[in-house]
Amino acid sequence: xxxxxxxILPWSAPxxxxxxxxxxxxxxxxxxxxxxxxANEALFLHALRHYHQNGFTYIEVGDGDELWxxxxxxxxxxxxxxxxxxxxxxxxxxxLHLLFGNHDIAGTNRQQVEKDGMIAREGLILQHRRTGQQxxxxxxxxxDLKSDLCYPFSRMAxxxxxRRLQVWRLAPVASPNAEARAPRQxxxxxxxxxxxxxxxxxxxxxxxxxxxxYGETPYFNTGHCVTPGVITGLxxxxxxxxxxxxxxxxxxxxFGQREVLQPPSTLKYFR
Numbered sequence: 522x523x524x525x526x527x528x529i530l531p532w533s534a535p536x537x538x539x540x541x542x543x544x545x546x547x548x549x550x551x552x553x554x555x556x557x558x559x560a561n562e563a564l565f566l567h568a569l570r571h572y573h574q575n576g577f578t579y580i581e582v583g584d585g586d587e588l589w590x591x592x593x594x595x596x597x598x599x600x601x602x603x604x605x606x607x608x609x610x611x612x613x614x615x616x617l618h619l620l621f622g623n624h625d626i627a628g629t630n631r632q633q634v635e636k637d638g639m640i641a642r643e644g645l646i647l648q649h650r651r652t653g654q655q656x657x658x659x660x661x662x663x664x665d666l667k668s669d670l671c672y673p674f675s676r677m678a679x680x681x682x683x684r685r686l687q688v689w690r691l692a693p694v695a696s697p698n699a700e701a702r703a704p705r706q707x708x709x710x711x712x713x714x715x716x717x718x719x720x721x722x723x724x725x726x727x728x729x730x731x732x733x734x735y736g737e738t739p740y741f742n743t744g745h746c747v748t749p750g751v752i753t754g755l756x757x758x759x760x761x762x763x764x765x766x767x768x769x770x771x772x773x774x775x776f777g778q779r780e781v782l783q784p785p786s787t788l789k790y791f792r
Contacts, residue, residue: 558587558746558747560749560750561746561747561748561749561750561751561752561769562601562603562604563769563776564746564750564752564767564768564769564776564777565604565746565752565767566603566604566607567767567776567777568752568754568767568777568779569604569607570607571779573607573610573611573616577616577756577758578611578616578617578618579608579611579616579617579618580617580618580619580620580645580658581608581617581618581619581620581641582620582622582658582659582660582723582724582725582743583620583621583622583623583624583625583641583659583660583661583662583725583726584621584622584623584624584625584660584725584726585619585621585622585625585636585641586624586625586636587624588624588625588626588627589623589624589675589676589679589680590679590680592627592680593627594627594636594637598637605637608637608639609637609638609639612639617639618642618645619634619636619639619640619641619642620641620642620643620644620645620658620659620660621633621634621641621642621643621660622660622661622662622725622726623660623662623665623668623669623672623675623676623726625641626672626676631643643659643660643663644657644658644659645657645658645659646658647757652789654721654788654789655720655721656720656721656722656723656757656788657720657721657722657723658722658723658724659722659723659724660724660725660726661707661708661711661724661725661726661727661742662726664707664708664710664711664714665707665726666707668726702729704727704729705727708727708729708742711724711740712738712740715738715739715740716738716739719739719792720739721739721741721762721788721791722739722740722741723741723742723743723755724740724741724742724743725742725743725744725745726742727742728744728745728747729742729744730742730743730744730753730764730782732755732762732763732764732782732783732786733786733791734786735786735790735791739791741755741762741764743755744764749769750768750769751766751767751768751769752766752767753765753766753767753782754766754767756785757788758785759785760787760788760789761785761786761787761788762785762786762788763781763783763784763785763786764781764782764783765779765780765781765782766779766780766782767779767780768780
């Protein structure tokens with residue numbers, strides 16, 4: 522597995538305090554401009570406001586925009602103006618890092634993807650200023666043959682066949698069984714790479730949340746946000762990484778409720 526355009530970001534940058542920058546490594550498997558995301562847009566905006574107000578840096582781990590079913594990015598931008606306004610707020614404060622996934626690729630450029638003036642890269646390395654420990658963040662489709670090298674054929678099949686099946690209600694919009702299924706072969710490749718290199722790896726792509734325990738392969742997955750009323754993600758703060766879920770709570774004063782799915786783990790123990 523290789524990355525063509527990987528940026529190295531110190532954990533504490535741009536703030537000076539050690540571990541001061543708290544990262545919401547958020548699996549925005551949002552598929553903006555997709556019915557499944559439309560149902561969660563208000564919840565997603567609620568979460569973005571929370572993270573912006575609490576000093577988080579936002580990392581989007583690919584597939585933020587559905588460009589396999591939508592031919593033009595501007596249609597996505599027009600449909601989700603508030604989301605992009607918040608992304609620009611993070612970006613203006615140097616608290617935004619966008620990665621691209623296979624569904625973000627509109628043409629043939631697989632090194633950088635431009636989104637409304639913001640650049641999405643293929644990978645990101647978070648490097649601790651004092652210890653040098655690194656966390657590698659990428660979408661994960663690079664290990665999936667049909668989503669990487671064969672993506673033009675997969676995109677055509679999704680655009681011309683799968684999309685129509687969903688419109689006709691003959692195929693599910695979300696992936697309700699993703700959490701229950703076993704890791705697929707490409708995900709095992711990612712885990713093997715993480716184990717072989719002894720590097721903490723954060724991915725998306727699979728729709729399956731993963732939070733490693735001590736002694737296990739240091740592989741994490743942010744999950745997805747296309748199940749109506751539910752968004753999952755990872756938070757890194759104070760040297761710890763934790764899996765969280767936002768759940769819609771209609772009718773209450775707080776539109777969404779943040780839940781800790783797995784207690785935070787200290788990153789320095791993953792070696």
